[in-house]
Amino acid sequence: xxxxxxxxxxxxxxxxxxxxxxxxxxxxxxxxxxxxxxxxxxxxxxxxxxxxxxxxxxxxxxxxxxxxxxxxxxxxxxxxxxxxxxxxxxxxxxxxxxxxxxxxxxxxxxxxxxxxxxxxxxxxxxxxxxxxxxxxxxxxxxxxxxxxxxxxxxxxxxxxxxxxxxxxxxxxxxxxxxxxxxxxxxxxxxxxxxxxxxxxxxxxxxxxxxxxxxxxxxxxxxxxxxxxxxxxxxxxxxxxxxxxxxxxxxxxxxxxxxxxxxxxxxxxxxxxxxxxxxxxxxxxxxxxxxxxxxxxxxxxxxxxxxxxxxxxxxxxxxxxxxxxxxxxxxxxxxxxxxxxxxxxxxxxxxxxxxxxxxxxxxxxxxxxxxxxxxxxxxxxxxxxxxxxxxxxxxxxxxxxxxxxxxxxxxxxxxxxxxxxxxxxxxxxxxxxxxxxxxxxxxxxxxxxxxxxxxxxxxxx
Numbered sequence: 001x002x003x004x005x006x007x008x009x010x011x012x013x014x015x016x017x018x019x020x021x022x023x024x025x026x027x028x029x030x031x032x033x034x035x036x037x038x039x040x041x042x043x044x045x046x047x048x049x050x051x052x053x054x055x056x057x058x059x060x061x062x063x064x065x066x067x068x069x070x071x072x073x074x075x076x077x078x079x080x081x082x083x084x085x086x087x088x089x090x091x092x093x094x095x096x097x098x099x100x101x102x103x104x105x106x107x108x109x110x111x112x113x114x115x116x117x118x119x120x121x122x123x124x125x126x127x128x129x130x131x132x133x134x135x136x137x138x139x140x141x142x143x144x145x146x147x148x149x150x151x152x153x154x155x156x157x158x159x160x161x162x163x164x165x166x167x168x169x170x171x172x173x174x175x176x177x178x179x180x181x182x183x184x185x186x187x188x189x190x191x192x193x194x195x196x197x198x199x200x201x202x203x204x205x206x207x208x209x210x211x212x213x214x215x216x217x218x219x220x221x222x223x224x225x226x227x228x229x230x231x232x233x234x235x236x237x238x239x240x241x242x243x244x245x246x247x248x249x250x251x252x253x254x255x256x257x258x259x260x261x262x263x264x265x266x267x268x269x270x271x272x273x274x275x276x277x278x279x280x281x282x283x284x285x286x287x288x289x290x291x292x293x294x295x296x297x298x299x300x301x302x303x304x305x306x307x308x309x310x311x312x313x314x315x316x317x318x319x320x321x322x323x324x325x326x327x328x329x330x331x332x333x334x335x336x337x338x339x340x341x342x343x344x345x346x347x348x349x350x351x352x353x354x355x356x357x358x359x360x361x362x363x364x365x366x367x368x369x370x371x372x373x374x375x376x377x378x379x380x381x382x383x384x385x386x387x388x389x390x391x392x393x394x395x396x397x398x399x400x401x402x403x404x405x406x407x408x409x410x411x412x413x414x415x416x417x418x419x420x421x422x423x424x425x426x427x428x429x430x431x432x433x434x435x436x437x438x439x440x441x442x443x444x445x446x447x448x449x450x451x452x453x454x455x456x457x458x459x460x
Contacts, residue, residue, distance in 0.1 A: 005070040013264040014220045021052040027076040059218035080105035092213030092225035111227045122291040127356040131167035131421035134343040142356035144291040146301040151330045152310040166202040177242040183211040183229035186253030222257040230288045237297030249304035326350040371445040380406030405437045
């Protein structure tokens, strides 16, 4: 028989304390009834003696010490799942926001995920096509990878995320099932509306599942949203055999929600006020990407985080960089030049790129071409620094060539329209076209056979 606990011992922000609790477990869900009419869900986040500290997902408004009834459910947070979640919009804890009926579950799954044996993981292969040259050509996204986007306040990461959702695919020749799980945390209403409208107008909504936690939603809900999204992604990937791309924006909102709740619990803060377990919490989210041996599907992650003050050494991007396999960095100076997307390719990298490109995946010249474009663009920075000291007219002819290459590279290769979906072949051919600005003897990162095959052909 279920026991109901009357009243609360303490209320502190999004947290409440229940006294006299028996047989409770960590992460267990509690149903709370306020004034015999309003129902809320809470999650046990701390236990000591007979006291339980509970995070209330819907917030503690209208709650007092003596107007509540609480009941233990005996299970952790679970999500109703079926293939019908595709094309639907939910809030941060999986309740419908689109006015349609609740999901009739095929399965109810613990949102904390199942531990994955590292031995059962397969090495990521093959690429996911985004239609964006700076990503496809130079920091290629591989199936099963986690590749974050480091942005800043005011930079167009929302537009970039929407463009990736609209254009992402498994390539021109794949007939495998592909879908996207999109989770937004702490976004303003107009941003959430922009995402929904963009996906619907582009026709992408039929293969997208959206989880939206708005800025005015309870802060505790923000902590569960990425776990809910990844639970849906794992179900579609490993139960239904689909290849899933998960986009999480903005992980900074998630970390700040964690800091706020940690402060309410009275925990000792670490760097910049964040709790000491920030690293392990981020790892539990990011590590839920990959390919499992014997399963047809995969989970690929693109977490987006806005760096406070554009500081890449801030704890959130710093710890994210330790866990993930590379990063895509958005640059404010490129944004000010009206370059979209303003991706700075020099600090950006994809550590798994080499294993999902080349012959049999993209084209045999891809790796050499990417290496040469990186090398040449790095020399552009040196030429610009020299020109700022001695003036552009005093530069050597080859330095002037590099300045011309840098301008063309930013305006033609990195910059593209929000609605432009470039194929992988278009991206690679454009790279070769730009290398013709430089003399052949400067192309020292490309194998001679590949240079003979592609350089003269494009020149003609």
